[in-house]
Amino acid sequence: MSTRTPLSPTPRSTVTRIKDRARTDRADLDAVLDAGMVCHLGVLLGDSPVVLPTIYGRDGDTVYLHGSTGAGNLRAALRGEISLSVTHVDGLVYARSAMHFSMNYRSAVVRGRPVEIADPEERLRALRVIVEHAAPGAWDRVRPPSKKEMAATMVLALDLTEASVKIRTGGPGDDPADIATGGVWAGVLPLQQVWGEPIPSPDLEPGLETPGDVLNRFRA
């Protein structure tokens, strides 16, 4: 690790439940965020929280979010603190007793106060980060945003200072008595996200080849 601060530097972002699943290395946070397609964003609407799925991108210790300038949820996000979480479910843990059923997962939870990006160059760079997060290698071969599209788009930046990561791996944590009794199958059923074969748009001109950034992902 470099000079970057460790995770969970504040009491409220310190993992308090099942602490052995907590990670404090920023590389773990980066990996969880980079592997996600959507985050779940929690904003305060009126007096109560609402959780919304949204795409995002990470650059260093900043997460970028974007949306329409008409989106009330992003406006609400600017009025106070928000939270976002990215979770990957890697498997279902079958135990010998109901209460020890669990999941293998990697999850990140971030809290903080976002800021709106006003600078045109930084806005464009943030949108590039978001598109490249979702579709690595695609930005340079598609039409960039027009002035009109940029004007209709709001970009938010959230600092990753206050973040926590939890990772569970491995088999069930059954009670010794249940293991001794035996007779009940226990183990893990792995779960994985898999890309399928690219489906060209029906209005695509004939003969246009599927680009490498799409093909490589499918074949990875």
Next chain:
Amino acid sequence: MSTRTPLSPTPRSTVTRIKDRARTDRADLDAVLDAGMVCHLGVLLGDSPVVLPTIYGRDGDTVYLHGSTGAGNLRAALRGEISLSVTHVDGLVYARSAMHFSMNYRSAVVRGRPVEIADPEERLRALRVIVEHAAPGAWDRVRPPSKKEMAATMVLALDLTEASVKIRTGGPGDDPADIATGGVWAGVLPLQQVWGEPIPSPDLEPGLETPGDVLNRFRA
């Protein structure tokens, strides 16, 4: 649909952005929730929202959540309204322009005030719903919760009255000018969750067969 109320019955749960993705049939809500492994739960901690991944189960128009009685987040959930969201990413939509990149997805967003379940029979039934949601068919062949385990467990019920569902399918919604210009590949890269081969627990007694509920899932 039956006599169940339609979705989005209140102004604040009515979808306002990209309305053609909104669904109002409760069967869509049920399907999105039933297909999920974790939900993202938004609770108010202090003055700000925090989003946490957690498992859940649905029974009719109720979602059940559970956790340790020592979990501050569940206690916080009881102090006011919460929100939860379940999202499935079904594919990445590659467009001819950066701003039209999108995802195919199914998502549900629920808001409401949860109640703690005190009745022992209903608590046990709720735990069964949660375990059977994560691992269909497993409850009856594993050790049920002990009195001690039940005493250490908190169960919350959230009514599905106020919920919204959004579903996006299909190819990119490119601008006609970009389609006319041509030369840029556009289409969908499907994304799917796939179960892997069951991994028996290392401490499993030899000769114990993998049960049908686990095998069927892997083979589905």
